[in-house]
Amino acid sequence: MAPDAPVKTSSPGALPNPVTRLVRWDVIVTALLIVVFAGGALGTPDFATSDNLSFALDDLSEIALIALPMTLLVVAAEVDLSVASVLGLSSALLGALWDAGWAIETIIPLLIIVGAIAGLVNGLLVTRLGLPSLAVTIGTLTLYRGLAYVVLGTKAVAQFPQNYADLATKTVPGTPIPYPFALFIVAAIVTAVVLHATGAGRAIFATGAQEEAAFFAGIRVKRIKLLLFVVSGVVSAFAGAIYTLRYGSARADNGLGLELAVIAAVLLGGVDFDGGRGTLGGVVAGVLLIGLLRNLLMLRDVATEIQSIVTGLLLIVSVLTPRIIAGVREARRHPRGSISASSQ
Amino acid sequence: MSESPPILALERVSMAFGAVRALQDVSIDLRGGEIHALAGENGAGKSTLVKILAGVHRPDEGQVLLDGSPRDFRGPGDAQHAGVAVIYQEPTLFPDLSVAENIFMGRQPRAGLGRIDRRALRAQTAALFERLGVSLDPDRPARGLSIADQQIVEIAKALSRDARVLVMDEPTAALSGNEVARLFTVARTLREQGCALLFISHRLEEIFELCQRVTTLRDGRLIATEELQGITPDDLVQRMVGRELDTLYPKQDTTVGEAVLKVERLTREGVFTDVSFEVRTGEIVALAGLVGAGRSEVVRAVFGVDRYDAGSVTVGGRRLPGGSPTAAMSAGIALVPEDRRQQGLVMDGSIERNIGLTTLRALRRGPLVSRRAERDRAADWAIRLQLKYARLSDAVGVLSGGNQQKVVLAKWLSTEPTVLIVDEPTRGIDVGTKAEVHRLLSELAADGLAVLMISSDLPEVLGMADRVLVMYEGRLAAEIPRDEATEETVVAAATGRNRREAA
Amino acid sequence: GGTTKKSSSGDNGAAATSGAKANPNAPIKKGLKVAFLPKQVNNPYETIVDKAGIAGAKEYGGTAKEVGPSDASASSQISYLNTLIQQQQDAILIAANDPNAVCGPLKQAMSRKIAVVTYDSDAAKECRDVFINQASSEEIGRSEIKVISDLIGGKGKIAILSATANATNQNTWIGFMKDELKKPEYAGIQLVKVAYGDDDDQKSFQQTQGLLQAYPDLKGIIAPTTVGIAAAARYVSASKYKGKVQVSGLGTPNQMRKFVKDGTVSKFELWNPGDLGYLASYAAAALASGQITGAQGEKFKAGRLGERTIGADGEVILGPPTVFDKNNIDNFHF
Amino acid sequence: MATITTTEAGAETGGGGRRLVDTVLRARELSILAALIVLVVVTTAANSSFLSQQGVKDIFLNASILALLAVGQTMVVITRNIDLSVGSVVGLVAFASGKFVLGHDRNIVLVLILGMAIGAVCGLVNGVLVSFFRVPALVVTLGTLYVIQGLDYYWAHGQQINAADVPNSLLELGSGSVLGIPYLPLITVVVMLAVGYYLRSYPSGREFYAIGSNPDAARLAGLSIRRRILTAYACSGILAGLAGVLWLARFGTVVADAAHGWELRVVAAVVVGGVAIVGGLGTVYGAALGALLLTTIGSVLVVLKVNSFWQDAISGLLLLLAISVDRLLSLRVTRALRRRNVRHGA
Numbered sequence A: 001m002a003p004d005a006p007v008k009t010s011s012p013g014a015l016p017n018p019v020t021r022l023v024r025w026d027v028i029v030t031a032l033l034i035v036v037f038a039g040g041a042l043g044t045p046d047f048a049t050s051d052n053l054s055f056a057l058d059d060l061s062e063i064a065l066i067a068l069p070m071t072l073l074v075v076a077a078e079v080d081l082s083v084a085s086v087l088g089l090s091s092a093l094l095g096a097l098w099d100a101g102w103a104i105e106t107i108i109p110l111l112i113i114v115g116a117i118a119g120l121v122n123g124l125l126v127t128r129l130g131l132p133s134l135a136v137t138i139g140t141l142t143l144y145r146g147l148a149y150v151v152l153g154t155k156a157v158a159q160f161p162q163n164y165a166d167l168a169t170k171t172v173p174g175t176p177i178p179y180p181f182a183l184f185i186v187a188a189i190v191t192a193v194v195l196h197a198t199g200a201g202r203a204i205f206a207t208g209a210q211e212e213a214a215f216f217a218g219i220r221v222k223r224i225k226l227l228l229f230v231v232s233g234v235v236s237a238f239a240g241a242i243y244t245l246r247y248g249s250a251r252a253d254n255g256l257g258l259e260l261a262v263i264a265a266v267l268l269g270g271v272d273f274d275g276g277r278g279t280l281g282g283v284v285a286g287v288l289l290i291g292l293l294r295n296l297l298m299l300r301d302v303a304t305e306i307q308s309i310v311t312g313l314l315l316i317v318s319v320l321t322p323r324i325i326a327g328v329r330e331a332r333r334h335p336r337g338s339i340s341a342s343s344q
Numbered sequence B: 001m002s003e004s005p006p007i008l009a010l011e012r013v014s015m016a017f018g019a020v021r022a023l024q025d026v027s028i029d030l031r032g033g034e035i036h037a038l039a040g041e042n043g044a045g046k047s048t049l050v051k052i053l054a055g056v057h058r059p060d061e062g063q064v065l066l067d068g069s070p071r072d073f074r075g076p077g078d079a080q081h082a083g084v085a086v087i088y089q090e091p092t093l094f095p096d097l098s099v100a101e102n103i104f105m106g107r108q109p110r111a112g113l114g115r116i117d118r119r120a121l122r123a124q125t126a127a128l129f130e131r132l133g134v135s136l137d138p139d140r141p142a143r144g145l146s147i148a149d150q151q152i153v154e155i156a157k158a159l160s161r162d163a164r165v166l167v168m169d170e171p172t173a174a175l176s177g178n179e180v181a182r183l184f185t186v187a188r189t190l191r192e193q194g195c196a197l198l199f200i201s202h203r204l205e206e207i208f209e210l211c212q213r214v215t216t217l218r219d220g221r222l223i224a225t226e227e228l229q230g231i232t233p234d235d236l237v238q239r240m241v242g243r244e245l246d247t248l249y250p251k252q253d254t255t256v257g258e259a260v261l262k263v264e265r266l267t268r269e270g271v272f273t274d275v276s277f278e279v280r281t282g283e284i285v286a287l288a289g290l291v292g293a294g295r296s297e298v299v300r301a302v303f304g305v306d307r308y309d310a311g312s313v314t315v316g317g318r319r320l321p322g323g324s325p326t327a328a329m330s331a332g333i334a335l336v337p338e339d340r341r342q343q344g345l346v347m348d349g350s351i352e353r354n355i356g357l358t359t360l361r362a363l364r365r366g367p368l369v370s371r372r373a374e375r376d377r378a379a380d381w382a383i384r385l386q387l388k389y390a391r392l393s394d395a396v397g398v399l400s401g402g403n404q405q406k407v408v409l410a411k412w413l414s415t416e417p418t419v420l421i422v423d424e425p426t427r428g429i430d431v432g433t434k435a436e437v438h439r440l441l442s443e444l445a446a447d448g449l450a451v452l453m454i455s456s457d458l459p460e461v462l463g464m465a466d467r468v469l470v471m472y473e474g475r476l477a478a479e480i481p482r483d484e485a486t487e488e489t490v491v492a493a494a495t496g497r498n499r500r501e502a503a
Numbered sequence C: 001g002g003t004t005k006k007s008s009s010g011d012n013g014a015a016a017t018s019g020a021k022a023n024p025n026a027p028i029k030k031g032l033k034v035a036f037l038p039k040q041v042n043n044p045y046e047t048i049v050d051k052a053g054i055a056g057a058k059e060y061g062g063t064a065k066e067v068g069p070s071d072a073s074a075s076s077q078i079s080y081l082n083t084l085i086q087q088q089q090d091a092i093l094i095a096a097n098d099p100n101a102v103c104g105p106l107k108q109a110m111s112r113k114i115a116v117v118t119y120d121s122d123a124a125k126e127c128r129d130v131f132i133n134q135a136s137s138e139e140i141g142r143s144e145i146k147v148i149s150d151l152i153g154g155k156g157k158i159a160i161l162s163a164t165a166n167a168t169n170q171n172t173w174i175g176f177m178k179d180e181l182k183k184p185e186y187a188g189i190q191l192v193k194v195a196y197g198d199d200d201d202q203k204s205f206q207q208t209q210g211l212l213q214a215y216p217d218l219k220g221i222i223a224p225t226t227v228g229i230a231a232a233a234r235y236v237s238a239s240k241y242k243g244k245v246q247v248s249g250l251g252t253p254n255q256m257r258k259f260v261k262d263g264t265v266s267k268f269e270l271w272n273p274g275d276l277g278y279l280a281s282y283a284a285a286a287l288a289s290g291q292i293t294g295a296q297g298e299k300f301k302a303g304r305l306g307e308r309t310i311g312a313d314g315e316v317i318l319g320p321p322t323v324f325d326k327n328n329i330d331n332f333h334f
Numbered sequence D: 001m002a003t004i005t006t007t008e009a010g011a012e013t014g015g016g017g018r019r020l021v022d023t024v025l026r027a028r029e030l031s032i033l034a035a036l037i038v039l040v041v042v043t044t045a046a047n048s049s050f051l052s053q054q055g056v057k058d059i060f061l062n063a064s065i066l067a068l069l070a071v072g073q074t075m076v077v078i079t080r081n082i083d084l085s086v087g088s089v090v091g092l093v094a095f096a097s098g099k100f101v102l103g104h105d106r107n108i109v110l111v112l113i114l115g116m117a118i119g120a121v122c123g124l125v126n127g128v129l130v131s132f133f134r135v136p137a138l139v140v141t142l143g144t145l146y147v148i149q150g151l152d153y154y155w156a157h158g159q160q161i162n163a164a165d166v167p168n169s170l171l172e173l174g175s176g177s178v179l180g181i182p183y184l185p186l187i188t189v190v191v192m193l194a195v196g197y198y199l200r201s202y203p204s205g206r207e208f209y210a211i212g213s214n215p216d217a218a219r220l221a222g223l224s225i226r227r228r229i230l231t232a233y234a235c236s237g238i239l240a241g242l243a244g245v246l247w248l249a250r251f252g253t254v255v256a257d258a259a260h261g262w263e264l265r266v267v268a269a270v271v272v273g274g275v276a277i278v279g280g281l282g283t284v285y286g287a288a289l290g291a292l293l294l295t296t297i298g299s300v301l302v303v304l305k306v307n308s309f310w311q312d313a314i315s316g317l318l319l320l321l322a323i324s325v326d327r328l329l330s331l332r333v334t335r336a337l338r339r340r341n342v343r344h345g346a
């Protein structure tokens, strides 16, 4: 290994052996999701009602939407912690401008531009100066949230037009799926295709797995990263509009702390934080698992603290299980070689 | 000498990685006062054997014998305590630590209270470098060392252990003549002191120069262990490859056309200065020079990976914008970089994806990448380059070093370039495949490709090049046509002994 | 009555449940399912309130529970609201983190004949039946100014240390404080800054410290939040400003005892949080049983607190706050 | 044959003086220190009470808990791992030790030991998961963040530890001083120096850097990776435990969510302090300076009477400025060093 950058041959998420490939992380999360859903439907009468499910899905809208660009970023070995603050800034702007008499149709494109600029700032600091995105976006997390307060202060703006509020809360006729979640489904399909079936997706994976090699292969790694940050900003800003209309309340502190929930969902979905590894299907399963499990626990009157413990354990178990299974299988295959094989 | 009992031995060892059986029933013994060679094609299992000796892998079957009694190495630490020092095929340095700390990590000289004695650390490192005849600064960080310098540090690290057994997995692959000679001197001294040495190289002449006995592996099986005296290089090749080899340097006659790649007065401050040359269609131009002369830097700048401060690069009459590999690629340049693990491959990625990475556009069906086309292309090249692999969807990281190099070649040849730049294209490649690569380059040149080849392997330079450019300390020192190129003229230019000519 | 938006004006301040007529003599239904949804479950103040409310429910034979998020955000409250609606509770009592955001689900709850009572922090008027106010907001705001004015002798610079910038109740109080300061008798008092400690102990502490450095001649700090006042008092008590700067505001006696005894704090106010929860619990039961609809003038019996009357905008006021000082503080333990 | 390293020849001949200059130029702590000094000078110019005795004392008091956590986090980050659970551990320990002392006059040492023991257990759980099962540190510690926080909240559930119930001896630890130096910063500085000296001067200390720099190479070098990673997490946990007790001592009033959300602040301090998030680089001194810088930014804005609404925005901006300037400086130094080396080599 040359000393310039870490080669991630031994990164912990790796399951080098073909035998262990079946016990992939995202497969386990999907299995858990099915178990939770089935368990909920059988054991809790209020759970599998279309009313409740559409609540639960609606509740997930913003986290789910933001998780998509976050997945792309994490696969490209970057992260954006400022998403929740961009959401808040967008919400505050929406409130301030609506209060000032602007029309929603003009505000939303403006929010998207603001989101793009916010993402551009992140992206430029990361790609031009070569700063770690974790540090940059902790900084912009504070900055953008601060700007939200500058824009709206302590005010809370409400009373948004009914037709927009309906778009954010009503379900697609004939289904329990709320419009924002329907949007997510479409966006998820597009993202999955881009990530797993196009050249751009190949380039993102290569960038995240080994940036230098990707650069040598003619991939414009900086441009890709910049673009992903912009997309993340745009989606977060748009999620801010949905959030505001859905709750009918524009406030500077909207979505506070949402970033960790998004990252938890992405990690739960089996995306390797070191980049270069992960599937979008896993992330969708991760998002749904977190959301439905919380909903189920709430319905069963499980204390909020316990929900937090369950979420934490879920994260730990989801990474631990494949490793343990792989270890056991290896041990069975090579009683003597087990140590070296599993520590490769 | 051969009567002395083996210090370290493997007895009927087998080892498998999933479906790949890397070693099957292999035995080898390393005796004190002897340098033992290990030969075999890429993927024959040499490095796996080394890693078993080093305690990195535990064999599935068979055992490791130390001084005649079985030992169970539970990790590299155990082997080190038993007096085994290893130079791995790929350098394993700590980029953020100083060179001296790299060498002595885990065994630093101590001052009072168990603290590190930095002065002694520096002095001991300097002494090691002196022994190897290099002048690296012990305090500089390992980050940014060239591959060759990294290899030197690895050698120093192994020597510093004062081990009874020294295992060297292709230590010379990145080195040029001088450093190799030094290394051999040191190795012989160790042999005389009674150490047991294991030496791996794909340069057969080195094996014959240095070693007494040779063990040959083929496809993970032991073929023979024999005295080197009494066999010829052709015999050895026969054992490794299982067939006769015609010629290592199958240079074809070509018609040289017009210049496609023109490099004019290219300068990158502090790295290389005023480099001008051109490469014509149908021609193989070698860029020779000592390690550190700046050859890789020049081609990196030409390809756009690095920026340059002055000068220009033109391909087919059109000037390239600096600093953009993408532009260079669309102008028809391909660069096989020197550091395959960092620059050449995505180690986590599958073989097919790595090969397809440079031709994503060509693999498109509509907006999507066609997996079938990707796989077909990879399979095609795998056959052409005799790649040894289990599945095309396996990560390239699990391939043997030489096979990784083949994947890099495939990745770039599949772009069908007009100018092919190869930086140490056969580093770590076995003789059989080396001949194959040479034939390929030669055929491609005959078909009108312009090839620029950097190589530290002098016979390769002399055997393949139509023209030899020699660099010395960041400048072009000489341009030597094929019929004038000899070992003497090239070395003279590379060591700066003919400076008048160069001006 | 009705649950439409338009009904929020006029005498009939709050919306009534599903247009039902109030029947003051209806008995309290047995086995009512009542849920408390505080701003945040691990806020000690809210815990006292909810515990007393749950105890109240036991008195009238209902079953009450406390559910809620561990962060004080409206969005997490809404998840809980949705769940409570699914569970068909008879009454929901909520201390709203955002008056508007919780509106949608609350209206939905009302449309499903769930009684909605807000306490501590109100939601928009049309989204609840009754608001149990700890004290009149106006009274709290104005009396805070009076207390601090007494403490600093009617002259000098003061600052306010609030909770989060968005806290509705804080902002209402601060509004009245500012209004009160316009009166001529407070001409000598200058409000230099409103700082926000986010109801985070450490941040409030640091804000206090910053205030005193920025305004070395500061005479008094009003912290109308239990977290803020404790943090401010603690900083002042251990600094050179002790005795020079007066701290006042809203705090619990247990928290403040030490600082009253060591002289950092002379006076502060609070109502009895237990009574707040108890009253809210009874109001919810009265609503759910049809005794009241939330219209102004309706009366209901609130156990040991006696009969209460609904005021304008569907508000029920608990009563004037208690002023604590070193003479009476040892009589209170909450 | 000297051509291998013509570019390095200069460094050999340069001698000690050159080396000193290089070391100074390369020291990443310096640019943070410079930023800190600029910040303090500007603020003092605007408001002289900023550097009053009380003002200085406050800054150091405020920074010490964050700095303590940053020191622990540095040990973890250097090994190319991360510990997101520190905030939760501080909350748990602050509450637990509060419960422990409630109404009793416990010996301080006992409280400290209890706090550090709880921290050590949390740290060991993280360490075992990361080092023995080799699961990604970020996921595991995000998981333990939730679990520990959940346990803490469940236990506390709205209870509160009041300063009045905390023994004076413990409160004295938080606000008292010896020879005019408050205990808190004193503890932090002692811990920082000890850890810093260990990491720099002991063979096992250097192994932390080696592991983070190249884990594969560390394994091949026969280093005991598991033990070091376990140690790093244990230290981070113990220091978080210590910080929890100090939190109780300093603030007296504790609810469950003490230090809620601090994980990102700690990581920010570490990164601002020049510790590479990918491991192998950085010192605890830098991290502690980073913590001091972050805290100072927070205080400065209040002292400068910046509008409350602008405070967050400006502190975010200053944070970005600090890391950008640091980066630009180090790029410039690297370039200068390359040019100079080249001149000597030619």
Ligand SMILES: Nc1ncnc2c1ncn2[C@@H]1O[C@H](COP(=O)(O)OP(=O)(O)OP(=O)(O)O)[C@@H](O)[C@H]1O
Binding pocket: A016, A344, B017, B018, B020, B021, B022, B040, B041, B042, B043, B044, B045, B046, B047, B048, B049, B089, B388, B389, B398, B399, B400, B401, B402, B403, B428, B430
């Ligand atoms: N960690 C691993 N996982 C799976 N397969 C492996 C691993 N390491 C080696 N192999 C396989 O084992 C075989 C032997 O590899 P090895 O590296 O020993 O070859 P080698 O003789 O050193 O070749 P080279 O000359 O190219 O270095 C190859 O087929 C390789 O793909």
Ligand SMILES: Nc1ncnc2c1ncn2[C@@H]1O[C@H](COP(=O)(O)OP(=O)(O)OP(=O)(O)O)[C@@H](O)[C@H]1O
Binding pocket: A004, B143, B144, B145, B146, B147, B148, B149, B289, B290, B291, B292, B293, B294, B295, B296, B297, B338, B454, B456, D004, D005, D006, D007
């Ligand atoms: N990534 C890097 N960062 C800093 N310096 C480097 C880097 N790569 C190489 N160098 C330095 O640049 C000089 C020339 O590089 P290099 O050794 O690659 O030249 P070369 O002529 O291509 O030799 P070879 O191809 O045999 O390795 C060396 O002294 C090396 O230390």
Ligand SMILES: [Mg+2]
Binding pocket: B046, B047, B048, B089, B169, B400, B401, B402
């Ligand atoms: Mg090998």
Ligand SMILES: [Mg+2]
Binding pocket: B146, B295, B296, B297, B338
């Ligand atoms: Mg080179």
